[in-house]
Amino acid sequence: DGGITQSPKYLFRKEGQNVTLSCEQNLNHDAMYWYRQDPGQGLRLIYYSQIVNDFQKGDIAEGYSVSREKKESFPLTVTSAQKNPTAFYLCASRTDGNQPQHFGDGTRLSIL
């Protein structure tokens, strides 16, 4: 079945540590996105990539980094510079044109 796989489902970060969240899709979509979701708030865009080897900052990119070396993969690194990383992180992808985004089931990141 085609879809988006995020791993791990739960992740814990120690102070001063970088952690990487995985996002893989087998939908052959060109564009991929990372969102952060906090309780009572909508989805806020961290980074997005429209094509391999290219990505752009979203509205809240500070403290995060991404790479897009393969079409199917768009990992997100939460760096130690992100002082409030506790949140639910969602990855999405979409094909060209005015088409909807398809979401993974998220990774919940907490601070130890």
Next chain:
Amino acid sequence: GENVEQHPSTLSVQEGDSAVIKCTYSDSASNYFPWYKQELGKGPQLIIDIRSNVGEKKDQRIAVTLNKTAKHFSLHITETQPEDSAVYFCAGVYNFNKFYFGSGTKLNVKP
């Protein structure tokens, strides 16, 4: 950039009643408006969408209406069922790529 406001933040209805969620957007260039349903611990799932050249779209118990002049769009769920309980998000799509989401509506359908 775009700003999407969504109301109400919580909505409680009796099973069988209708539910309406409203969103307004700021950028008249937005031309695509999807609605997502998110269940606890899951990612959002697309339930219906509408493009700016259409005023209304229906899919069984779900409908979406769009008023471009007033820059608002609404989700209508008829004959609600307990399994409709979830958080619903609207979005406005700007520049064919960036999705701006509303803050979500928690719908509770009481049996």
